[in-house]
Amino acid sequence: MAEATGIEIKSLYKIFGPNGKEMVQKVKDGMSKAELNEKFNHVLGLNDINISMPGGKIQVVMGLSGSGKSTLIRHINRLIDPTAGEVLYGSEDVCKMSPTELREFRRHKTAMVFQKFALLPHRTVMKNAVYGLEIQGVAMNEAEERAARWIDRVGLEGFEDHYPNQLSGGMQQRVGLARALTNDADILLMDEAFSALDPLIRMDMQTVLLDLQEELHKTIVFITHDLDEALRLGDKIAILRDGAVIQQGTGQEIVLRPADAYISEFVKEVNRGRVILVDTVMDQSRTLEGGLSIPHGVMLEEAAKTFADTGASEANVVNGSGAPIGVLTVQDTITAMVTPASH
Amino acid sequence: MDLVEFPSLSRGTLREIRTTIDAGFKEFTRAYGEAIESFFEPVRLFLIWLENLLIVSPWPIVLAVLVGIVFLMSRNVKITIGSLAALLLIGVFGMWEDTMRTIAMVTVCTMLAILLGIPTGILMARSERVQGWINPILDLMQTMPSFVYLIPVVMIFGIGKVPGLIAIVVYAIPPIIRLTNLGIRLVDQDVLEAADAFGSSPRQKLLNVQLPLALPTIMAGINQTIMMALAMVVVAALIGVKGLGQPVLNAIANQYFFMGIQNGLAIVAIAIIFDRATQAYGKRLQKHSEVIHG
Structure with a gap:
């Protein structure tokens, strides 16, 4: 694609x-x-x-x-x-x-998914999903074939013939998503x-x-x-x-x-641990000889978990090919996770 | 100054206005009466055809077809048996032919009202200006005493089926127009926005979203239209429409109590049959709204 x-x-x-x-x-x-x-x-x-x-x-x-x-x-x-x-x-x-x-x-x-779902209440899940293709003039059997794939993909297989108000909110929004995705x-x-x-x-x-x-x-x-x-x-x-x-x-x-x-x-x-990358916090001026290594591009929370599991206090941050690019310490990790940046 | 007497136009002036307008209308009738009559000819022929079909065909077949239609629409055994009983009683009491005439008349009037009313309602829903124009006309149609607009109609068509038909349609069409308009305007804006977002043309939006979602309201309008059409059969009888209205008129004139009540109840029976059948049909069309996720 x-x-x-x-x-x-x-x-x-x-x-x-x-x-x-x-x-x-x-x-x-x-x-x-x-x-x-x-x-x-x-x-x-x-x-x-x-x-x-x-x-x-x-x-x-x-x-x-x-x-x-x-x-x-x-x-x-x-x-x-x-x-x-x-x-x-x-x-x-x-x-x-x-x-x-x-x-x-x-x-x-374009395809759009709405806050209040905005499904067509008089149409089944399948007929809602094909709506976009239907108004484009795609043949019905082809449209249903394409829609069936997305209905399965969002976890609604078996509900094709249900009406929207027979479904829970979460399931209705899955229909909304399937309708949007079917439009491709x-x-x-x-x-x-x-x-x-x-x-x-x-x-x-x-x-x-x-x-x-x-x-x-x-x-x-x-x-x-x-x-x-x-x-x-x-x-x-x-x-x-x-x-x-x-x-x-x-x-x-x-x-x-x-x-x-x-x-x-x-x-x-x-929760800053889920937003900040180890790359941002690591000390780029040095690397360690051996020891624990953490892949670059992961979030601090994951690094903290590695520290907790291993008991180590510092680790190499390594790039895609495994070469160390900096050092992350427990101290820096915790500090970055709990100190909000002030404006 | 005299403040008790309202300063009206003089009698002479009023008479002049009256005669001029009446003469003008007579002129108009003479000039265009035939053209207008021929315009309604197909409707008249259809009405006669349907009436004959109901009257000339053997009664068991007509009865079976009518009850069959009620069953197909309602899918409800109680309503079907009730209709059968009512029609049998009507036959037993000697009102079969009149009832068939009335059913034919109401059917044709309702079809006409739907044919004219739904498109008008759609136009009204689409444009504030059209709504602004049509609303007062509907008010006029519903409140103007029907005898008043019967005067010009009778002048053009004389006494008979077509003026009766026009009188009934004029009286019975406002609910279907109003409720089609209302139903379309009440359709959820979010769903309309979704239809737009997927690139629906106005026509696709109307057919896929607005009309289906307005359907319960439109069905209520059709139901009201049928009821009002039935209520008009007696008035229509005044201008020569045959059916259950004429014996009622006869009963009023001669103070025949039983005759009046008998034919009146027959009208009620048809009304209930029509009502239950159309309502049950409307509900079945809405089966998607029955089961609500709890």
Whole structure:
């Protein structure tokens, strides 16, 4: 399968209200969300968003409710029209597509999973899964064959003829996932897809998604309000507040160097052992002769476990070919795991 | 100044307005009456054909077909046996032919109402402007005394089946229009968004999502339409529609108590049969909503 194409979002603005276009300049000149609402009765949804979403990776957009994250994801398949800016998929600007082009783009390039599942209640699991292919005009027996594979893959074999409201929330979202995957689109948009599920099921679904991504390498845009979920899934994370991106980077970058007090407040509670790589903490200035070795690229928590199991107090961090590239001590590991970075 | 008497137009002016408009309408009737009549001709022929079919065919066959339809729609033994008993009683009491005429009339009226009403309801659901225009018309159709709009209808068609049909359809169509509109507007926005996200065309969205999900509401509208059509058979009898309405009129005029109640109950019996059969059918279409994950 060819590498999935990334998505480039460039100076995207969304202002809700009758004269959104005229308000863009005011926002560019530095007017705040509160002021815009008070003086002109327009709501600033998105403020100068620039995100480069890498192809074949999971881009997480995180923010609390009202931060504009759901608005942002709806710009990628243009369920919401932007006030200004560009959403580039390869060389195409989604914002400039005609209705027909947009429909084709949605049919073949994107698939979406929703927070409230949004399944068709009058259709069985199988008929829900084939929906995307059905409206593309794929022959029914071929569509069902393709859907059956994904229904099995998300663990719903045997439930093909059930209706959605005969299933639990977790299973319904598996149907949502199967429906999106059956479309075989490049881009998978997940709008708080797991937020409505209870914690154990959510972990379970995250694992399903990560396993699938291992083999599929789609461009996934995942919206969440949960930092743990963001850190677990995201190859890249963008944090949104009041419609603006306040920080983006890998999970480790955000945990180690929060951009402002708001984010450091967030990351304080995070299990840092699962986010920080041994590579970040190791002492690169020396190596050990023999002794314990830990592969590079693992998280601190795993290293700590190795220390606990062996009783060693320091270890070589080794690269892919087994050559030592630095030393990790128990002391450094524990320090990095328990000290939150302050802004 | 006299504040007791309302300053109305003078009698002369009012008379002038009346005669001018009446004359104008008569002119219109003369000019276009035939064209309008021929427009309704196919409906009239269909109605006559159905009526004859029900009356001329041997009664056991008609009875079996009617009860069979009730069973196919309801899949319910109780409703089927009840319908059979009601139809047998109607026959025994000598109302078979009138009942068949009424069933034919109500069937044709309901079909017309569905044919015109559902597309109108869909248009209303799609556009605020259309809704803004049609709503007051529906209010007018439901509250205007039916005798008033019967005047022009009778002027054009004379007495007979077609004016009766028009009177019934005008009275019975608003529920199906309103409830189709309502049903489509009540469809879950999340599901519509999902349909959009997968690239549905407006037509696909209508057929795959909006209409199926609005179906329970639309079925309730059809049910109401049937009930209202039945309620109109007596009024229709006034302008010459044969059926159970005419003996009722006769009974009113002559104070025949038993005759009135007998035919009235026959109308009630048909109403209940229609109602139970359509409701059970509507419920069966919704079988997906029966089992809810506990």
